[in-house]
Amino acid sequence: MDADAVETSNLNRQPLFGEADVGARKAAVAAARLRALRPDARIEPLDERFAAANAAALVRGVDVVIDGSDDFATKFLANDVAVAARKPLVHGGILRTTAQLLTVVPGPAGCLRCLFEDPPPPDAMPSNADAGVLGALAGFAGALMAAEALRLLAGERGAYVGRLLTFEARTARARLVMIRRREGCPACRTPAPVA
Ligand SMILES: [Zn+2]
DSSP: OOOOBOOGGGTTTOTTOOGGGTTSBHHHHHHHHHHHHOTTSOOOOOOSOOOTTTHHHHHHTOSOEEEOOSSHHHHHHHHHHHHHHTOOEEEEEEEBTEEEEEEEOSSSBOOHHHHHSSOOOTTTSOOHHHHOBOHHHHHHHHHHHHHHHHHHHTTOOOTTBTEEEEEETTTTEEEEEEOBOOTTOTTTTSOOOOO
């Protein structure tokens, strides 16, 4: 799901796209590339933004939510909707030379909002467009997120459930921080919807 067009500045870290795709819709190009790799896969590209109006319905229809969005408002929305729908969420993010992963599932482990409470104010954190990002880090984080999603789909416990992984690429240092459910977290105290 993506509501953007391919830009030249994406090409260092978004390997589904090439120079010839600049200006084309990302969802359609990505679907075509994935179909070329795996013709029998069923792929439903969505050329729309994940937003408050469609988030709950979209999350209800999937087994695992994978968040590769590039802004905090979308990341917190994905967290809140996944927690409320009791669907597993694989969260990932990159900025400059750091990647971050966390998996949120129903249970005692914490969610993104248990950890950070609220998104930072719009000007507090630079975006990838402003701060830059090590291109190879996107593929690295994406591969870890894909492996995590496959574990969850196979019925295994995720490796990053309640464990925030940060990987700093300049020093090759990885850190795992335990995230417990926080009393009073506004996302986690939302009652589960009636199925
Ligand atoms: Zn929470």
